[in-house]
Amino acid sequence: MSVDLRDLLRARFAWTDPGGHTGYVVSNRSGWWRDPLILSGLGEALGDLFKEATPTVVVSPEVTGFLVGPLVARAIGAGFVEAYRAGARRPIAEPMTWAEVPSDHRGDQQHLGVREGLVGPEDRVLVVDDWVATGAQAAALRSLFPDAYVGTAVIVSECSPAVSISLDIRGLLTGQDLM
Numbered sequence: 001m002s003v004d005l006r007d008l009l010r011a012r013f014a015w016t017d018p019g020g021h022t023g024y025v026v027s028n029r030s031g032w033w034r035d036p037l038i039l040s041g042l043g044e045a046l047g048d049l050f051k052e053a054t055p056t057v058v059v060s061p062e063v064t065g066f067l068v069g070p071l072v073a074r075a076i077g078a079g080f081v082e083a084y085r086a087g088a089r090r091p092i093a094e095p096m097t098w099a100e101v102p103s104d105h106r107g108d109q110q111h112l113g114v115r116e117g118l119v120g121p122e123d124r125v126l127v128v129d130d131w132v133a134t135g136a137q138a139a140a141l142r143s144l145f146p147d148a149y150v151g152t153a154v155i156v157s158e159c160s161p162a163v164s165i166s167l168d169i170r171g172l173l174t175g176q177d178l179m
């Protein structure tokens, strides 16, 4: 992973004040996808975080994970499996396996599901996402593949050290890097 990519990620990121005296700012990550250098380097950089684990499949939660996950899968020669959020769309026709997501950074209860039969006993699953806050999505996905899970690779990891260690979450940037 080059220092340049980290610098670019920092440069293309912004915090937005949504207005209305909400008292908080929201992350604007669109600058990442708009930058061709970030888009071309991101998959390899995230894949390198777990090179020694030789993952065979990347699993990512919708919706931003559907953008980042395939970049990593392509870079490391793995396949990709979508993890859908319950209630976000029309019901999926195929049989699904669902995991309860512990209360996430918004305090919402969610369920993440994958189509049955896409991950086998020989697979090594790398979870990929853009951001980890509480680790709730990562924990839910690990619970779906307790034996195959090798860890979670993200662009920004701002969860506690204890959660990072327990779920083996590795990031390119910390929350502090974006302050």
Ligand SMILES: O=P(O)(O)OC[C@H]1O[C@H](OP(=O)(O)OP(=O)(O)O)[C@H](O)[C@@H]1O
Pocket: 061, 062, 063, 064, 065, 104, 105, 106, 129, 130, 131, 132, 133, 134, 135, 136, 137, 138
């Ligand atoms: O560590 P956690 O507390 O589970 O939070 C991390 C999740 O938060 C963001 O998703 P968001 O809900 O903002 O949806 P998005 O995919 O539309 O960005 C991010 O993409 C992760 O999926």
